[in-house]
Structures are given as structure tokens and as C-alpha cells.
Amino acid sequence: MEDIQAVKRVKTFILPDKCFENRVACAWRRGNKFSIYPRSQIPNKTTSESDNKTADKILVFNQEILLFTPILRKLVNEANGTFLSLKKVTETSKNTENQVEYLKLSRQYRSIIRVCIENLQEAGEKEEDAVARNNLLSYLTIFYSIECIWHLCEILYIDIIPGDIVLPFLLEWVRFHFPHHEQSAVQLLESCERGSEDNPDYWDTVVGMVVQGRVDVARALLKLHSAVDTNEFKLVDNSLRSMPVYSVYSGISTGEFTISWKHWQAECRSKLSSRLLAHQPQLELIMRIMTGDYSAFESIRGKYSSWFDVLGGWVMFTTPWARRRELGAAAAACAGLAVGGGGHLDVMVRAALEGDLYLVIHEIQQMADNGWFATHLTDVLLQCGKLHILDKHQTDVTSRLRDSLVLEYGSLLLEHQSLWPVGLSYLASVPDGARRAELMLERIPIRTEGKALRVVAEAKKYGLLGVAQSVCSCMSARALSRGAAGAALAWGARARSAAQCARAAHRALRAYCAGGALPAADLLLTAGATLLVDDTLLLLGKYCDFHRLYKSREFKKAAKLLVSLITSNIAPDYFWATLLLDALPLLETEEPVLSAADSYELMLCLELRAACLARPQAELLRLALARNLARTALHDVQHD
Known part of the structure; x- marks a missing residue:
């Protein structure tokens, strides 16, 4: 199956010029680029030079990077801030006491994705070009799937669920990501008209609210029916009203709730078997769903786009006390309702419910988001201590998997002209990242x-x-x-x-x-x-x-510094003339600033470097030095 999928992902290019018909070669360039070029043939001595010259061309191919789209830059930058915050939390504590912080950061990631989805929706509505609009819609599909799977993984592996009873959170996930019939329910309730059953979507909406666990909404919709005062409707309404709901804060143990629940379902089955609802098939269908009748769920499967829509209802009416680790059976049952093969999202959802994180990560790596999702989700799961991947030798390779994903994602960002500093922060968080960063950073244009x-x-x-x-x-x-x-x-x-x-x-x-x-x-x-x-x-x-x-006009300090430069002999030959001539103004000041010792030093250097100066310049400098010696001698006598 994987080989077939790989074949489907192959893209064929037709080379546009005759020069590529023979002896074509390929070479990798920087990053995700490679070049195709015709290999030069050995010139034939019998042909002229002009015949050997061909109009050779070089074709440059590069991978389309989704994350480099301008509208997604904000996603990359904001996710980087959350990634670094998670790294800081992990470094400050080596145990699992930061579970609340991990949950907070996971929700930050999801909020970033939601903002990205909203931006894509707004851009898609404003875009007039059909091709660009289709691209935005494809991006929307990708990030809808990302947010859906992230939310589910957060519930199953990151969130702190009291008593580990996952049903309320699972229902919330279904309602949020698969809100079928919600709009029609709102319209029906806003109209608040008796006889709403004439609306073609009425019964589908009522059943949909029951399947999503929105019992109060379903009861409100049933009261809009013209026959709401009949015994059949009162029977179903009473059953919905009396349905036990488990809460960890109610003071009832799981065992007591289980007994109460089974007793309630037994009453529902008794009402069904009494044939009191035989004349109301829709009410009978609702009662069958409440009893967890598999055939009832099969009958409504065609009303939904996927088996995820009925997952919460199936768990609610079969095993409402289910723990997270027990959802695999529910996933298998609901997936069995589907007709035909499951899609990519189906595989990921089922793998997450069954606890197969290796398959989840494998599948999300196939998404066209350039590794953003796989990198960040794997990092969060690893830091939470919920990710354990073993190779065929039963060796724990979890950290290596995470490091590999971070390394590739950071390297990808280093290819961008403005996102490369973000890529560096990712490479800095893995053991082999420094060497990769060094090799790539020095090649940035x-x-x-x-x-x-x-x-x-x-x-x-x-x-x-x-x-x-x-x-x-x-x-x-x-x-x-x-x-x-x-x-x-x-x-x-x-x-x-x-x-x-x-x-x-x-x-x-x-x-x-x-x-x-x-x-x-x-x-x-x-x-x-x-x-x-x-x-x-x-x-x-x-x-x-x-x-x-x-x-x-600090002439004495200037003179002292100049003498030290001349006597240090660090000046190159071509600069000696400049240094020596710079002494002339200092030798002609009103009061001498060069001592007799300094003058002797300059005379010695002048004789050694006389060839650097023209003869008139050398003579003028000698005269100035002699005069300065006389002035310093007279100055010393006057002060004595």
C-alpha cells in the first residue's frame, strides 16, 4: 500500500528543450533545489568550433514550501515562541509536575492554528483569482485536519481529566470539529414554531443532537413537534430527561453510576419491546440509539460525512464510563459503520484512539505542511512523557525521532531569506543541530x-x-x-x-x-x-x-606619541616619509615640545631613513631638528 501511495506522489516533468534529449545530468544545489543540465559532449576535431557550440540551458527545480507562503509566516513565528517556552519549562523541571504548563502550551499551539485558519478563510473570501482561491482552500483543509488531530491528541495524552472519564471531552471534540445539524437546530429554535416537523431537516437535526449528546437541545426540538403532548413524545422526553450523566464531582463512584446507567437502559429497552413507539418510527430510532443499538447507528451513518460524527454518541450510549485507553474498541465499532476505505484523517483518528502514536506520527508526516505539525506535536508529547517509540530491536528511539524532526524542520526554515533565525532556534535545541547550523548559516546569501x-x-x-x-x-x-x-x-x-x-x-x-x-x-x-x-x-x-x-592643540602629548611611533619601527617603508615630515610642525612651535633626547632620536631615524625623503625635505628636517636642539638647550639654561 505504501508503495502505491509513493507512486501516486511522483510528479513528472517534461523537459522543454532539445538540449535535454541526450546526456542529461542532475546536481543538488543549496537547500531544496536541484539543477538539470545537458552534459557537454567531447568536441570533435573534424567539426568547426561553431558546430560544437550548443544553446545549452540549466533548469532549476525547487520544492514548493507551504510554510513560506506569506499568509503562514505568522504561524511559523508564533509557534516558535511556544516551542521555546516549552523548552524552557522542560529545562527548569525534570519531572512531570509541569503537566498544567504542558496543557497550557498545547492550547497555545491550537489557538495559533485557529488564528491561521481564520486568516485563510478571510483571504479565501477576498481572493478573486480562482487558482489562488483553490490554493487557500487546500491550505484550509490541511490546517483543519491538523487542528482536529491536535485537539484529539490533547484530550487523550496531554489533558488532565478527573477520573480519566473521557466522554465529556470526546463529545466536546465532536461538537467542535463536526458541527452537523447545528445551524438548522439554531434556526428551528429561533423560530420556535409548533409544527416544525414540516421542515425537511427536522428529524435529522433532532437525531443529530441526540448523537452529539446535546440532550437538552434535542428535548427542546421535540417540544416544537405538533404531537408533543402525545404519550409517545412524553415517553421519549422522560427517557432523555432521566438519562444518568456521570460527574467526578457528584460523589457517585463509577460502579454506582454503571449500575444506574444499566438500569436506565433496561427501562429504555423495555419501552421499545412494548411497541409503544411503533407508530412513531423516528422516536423509535431515537430510543434505539439510546439503547446503543448498532443497527440504529448503521441506519443513520449515511447522514454524516465520517464516522467521527457518531463516535461521541456511540461511546455515550454504550460505555459512558470508558477511560482513554478503552476507546480503541469504540473506534473500531464506529469505523465499521463506514462504507468503503477510510481516508487519511480516518487513519490518524483511529490510530490516536487506539493509542498507536507511532502510526499517528507516521501519518502526519505525510501531510503537506512541511513538517510543522509532526515536529511540534512530537515535541509536546515527548516533553509530557507520553511518547514511547520502539524500533524493531525494542530500543527506545523516541528522543532520536523528535530530534530528527526538529533538525529537518529547522533546516527547512534556514532556507528562507527571513525565517532563517527561527530555524536556528530549532537547531540549537537538538544535539546535532550546531554542526548543521554552522554548515547552513555560512552558506546564507x-x-x-x-x-x-x-x-x-x-x-x-x-x-x-x-x-x-x-x-x-x-x-x-x-x-x-x-x-x-x-x-x-x-x-x-x-x-x-x-x-x-x-x-x-x-x-x-x-x-x-x-x-x-x-x-x-x-x-x-x-x-x-x-x-x-x-x-x-x-x-x-x-x-x-x-x-x-x-x-x-595638545602638542606635547602629540609629540610624545609621534616619537614613540617613529622609534617603534612598526611603520612600513612607504609611511616613513609621512611620519618624519609630521615632526616638522612640532619642531616649529613657539615653545619647544620635543626634548633634546627626542630630537636625537629623530636625528638617528632621519639618518637611517634618509632615502625615504627627497633631499630638500631631509635638509629642511635636519635644520629644524638642529634649531630645536638649540632652543631646548637655551630653555633648560633659563630654567636653571
Whole structure:
């Protein structure tokens, strides 16, 4: 059966060009994309070069991702918040005392799904294009099924049910998801007219209310019948009114309720066998349903779209005291009412009622929601301690299953241009996620500096420092290639890459020597320990500091810093001329700012690096140094 279903899911593509008729190859690309291209043939030496050239094409195929539809983005983002909240609850407590929190978070997931369904309904009503409207309707079908199964799993595996009597919750599930005859019941009751049996939907509505356990509504509808005062109607009304209803808070034990219930049903059977309802077949049908007559349920099965509609009524009139683990028999009985094979939803509902969570997860993985449902439901069930999956060797693989689903779902989101940070949060919650995140994050297309900063921030957030450094290095190289030395310096400093910083610093110093301005001065003045990454970067940073001091007329500090730069010998050869000539204004100040020792140091450097300066410049600097020595000597004598 699975092989047949797999064959049905295969999609055939007709390649549109003749170049694909022979020697076609395929290659996977990034994410869910793959390319088909014609393999190049070996050129024939006897043919001309123009004959060997063909109009080859490359076809790119990618999987249609439902979750990437704009209207479903809110679903993805809000579900991520609930996923992280569940993770936090699990980490803060290692036992099952957080069952109330788990139930609360499960209901948050369902409310998110309901909002999504409402958005799809509104969009479908406004959409004018037929194709787009059909797509929205198909999305609606998917999420209706998701919400239905999630609600059922919540009742069976997550909710805290007093006494484990599941009937009230099961009836609520049926009424909420399969509200057949509800609208007609409302219309009939609003009209409140005696003789409503003339309405063609009257009896179907009454029976439907009884099957859904809405006894009060059924009694109110029966009172609209013109023959309500006859003995037959009073008999049925009395039976409905006296039907025992179990409540864990009533003070009656399950055994006492069972005795009371069986006694009530025996009375109903006695009334049936007395043939008092022979002249009212519809009332007789209602009484047969109340006695749990299987043939009565078979007779009404055709009025409903699925066997789920009668499930609550079957449990209510056969085993109203049933526990959750006892619903498998009821599911089998109701599923037997169906004509023909069951659909996909039928299989999931029956598997959930029978407690086969492995089959439930297997089936929901076949849904076209790209793994959203399987990932989050499996995560909730695992954290609640209700999921136990064994492989063929009877080894517990529950955690591995959950991790695998989360890993694939997070990887899928990483393919989207704006949802990739959400995908990272999923990968961070599984053991093998860090390596997967590292491989995928460094392959995200980055076209703007804002995107690069976001990638770096997210990488650091999850401890992927190698990715952060790699992105910064690439951005530094990219900035340097377009001549933006300041941006290159900033990115190189973020990467703490000595090579990138050195290249950017050299580019900046050469540009300054050619008459340009110093780049990223503000950055360099506040760089701090980052300047120690590379000597050239340190030189550039201190040189910017020298200019700041000079402009603020702090000449003594500027002179001291300049001398230290010259004597440290960290400047490249092409920058020596600039450093030496920067000493000239400091040598011509009104009061000497360079000491005799500083002057001797500069004279020594000048003689060693004289080739870097033109002869007139060197002579002028020698003269200025000699004059500064004389001034400092005279200044020292006057102060003595």
C-alpha cells in the first residue's frame, strides 16, 4: 500500500528543450533545489568550433514550501515562541509536575492554528483569482485536519481529566470539529414554531443532537413537534430527561453510576419491546440509539460525512464510563459503520484512539505542511512523557525521532531569506543541530551589511564563533575590493583577523599617503585592545590618535606619541616619509615640545631613513631638528 501511495506522489516533468534529449545530468544545489543540465559532449576535431557550440540551458527545480507562503509566516513565528517556552519549562523541571504548563502550551499551539485558519478563510473570501482561491482552500483543509488531530491528541495524552472519564471531552471534540445539524437546530429554535416537523431537516437535526449528546437541545426540538403532548413524545422526553450523566464531582463512584446507567437502559429497552413507539418510527430510532443499538447507528451513518460524527454518541450510549485507553474498541465499532476505505484523517483518528502514536506520527508526516505539525506535536508529547517509540530491536528511539524532526524542520526554515533565525532556534535545541547550523548559516546569501550584522549576531548568540569570524572576514574582503578601507577595517576588527586588518590598514595608509583622508577614525579611537591584533592596525590607530591630539592643540602629548611611533619601527617603508615630515610642525612651535633626547632620536631615524625623503625635505628636517636642539638647550639654561 505504501508503495502505491509513493507512486501516486511522483510528479513528472517534461523537459522543454532539445538540449535535454541526450546526456542529461542532475546536481543538488543549496537547500531544496536541484539543477538539470545537458552534459557537454567531447568536441570533435573534424567539426568547426561553431558546430560544437550548443544553446545549452540549466533548469532549476525547487520544492514548493507551504510554510513560506506569506499568509503562514505568522504561524511559523508564533509557534516558535511556544516551542521555546516549552523548552524552557522542560529545562527548569525534570519531572512531570509541569503537566498544567504542558496543557497550557498545547492550547497555545491550537489557538495559533485557529488564528491561521481564520486568516485563510478571510483571504479565501477576498481572493478573486480562482487558482489562488483553490490554493487557500487546500491550505484550509490541511490546517483543519491538523487542528482536529491536535485537539484529539490533547484530550487523550496531554489533558488532565478527573477520573480519566473521557466522554465529556470526546463529545466536546465532536461538537467542535463536526458541527452537523447545528445551524438548522439554531434556526428551528429561533423560530420556535409548533409544527416544525414540516421542515425537511427536522428529524435529522433532532437525531443529530441526540448523537452529539446535546440532550437538552434535542428535548427542546421535540417540544416544537405538533404531537408533543402525545404519550409517545412524553415517553421519549422522560427517557432523555432521566438519562444518568456521570460527574467526578457528584460523589457517585463509577460502579454506582454503571449500575444506574444499566438500569436506565433496561427501562429504555423495555419501552421499545412494548411497541409503544411503533407508530412513531423516528422516536423509535431515537430510543434505539439510546439503547446503543448498532443497527440504529448503521441506519443513520449515511447522514454524516465520517464516522467521527457518531463516535461521541456511540461511546455515550454504550460505555459512558470508558477511560482513554478503552476507546480503541469504540473506534473500531464506529469505523465499521463506514462504507468503503477510510481516508487519511480516518487513519490518524483511529490510530490516536487506539493509542498507536507511532502510526499517528507516521501519518502526519505525510501531510503537506512541511513538517510543522509532526515536529511540534512530537515535541509536546515527548516533553509530557507520553511518547514511547520502539524500533524493531525494542530500543527506545523516541528522543532520536523528535530530534530528527526538529533538525529537518529547522533546516527547512534556514532556507528562507527571513525565517532563517527561527530555524536556528530549532537547531540549537537538538544535539546535532550546531554542526548543521554552522554548515547552513555560512552558506546564507548575504547582500547587505545589515544582513551580515544579523548573521554575525545570531551566530554569536548560538556559539557559532567560526561562522561569525568567517562572515566578518568575507565582508572585510568585499569592502576592500570596492575600495572601502574603513568598512574593511571595521569588519576585520570584528573578525579579529590579523591578515584582514593588515590588508585594510595598509590600504588606508597608502590612500592617506596619496592625499586621502584617514578612514574610520572614530572606530580606531575606540578600538581598544582590538588594535593589538596587527602592528599595522596599531600604527593606524595610534596615528589617528596623534591627529586628534594635534587638532586639539595638545602638542606635547602629540609629540610624545609621534616619537614613540617613529622609534617603534612598526611603520612600513612607504609611511616613513609621512611620519618624519609630521615632526616638522612640532619642531616649529613657539615653545619647544620635543626634548633634546627626542630630537636625537629623530636625528638617528632621519639618518637611517634618509632615502625615504627627497633631499630638500631631509635638509629642511635636519635644520629644524638642529634649531630645536638649540632652543631646548637655551630653555633648560633659563630654567636653571
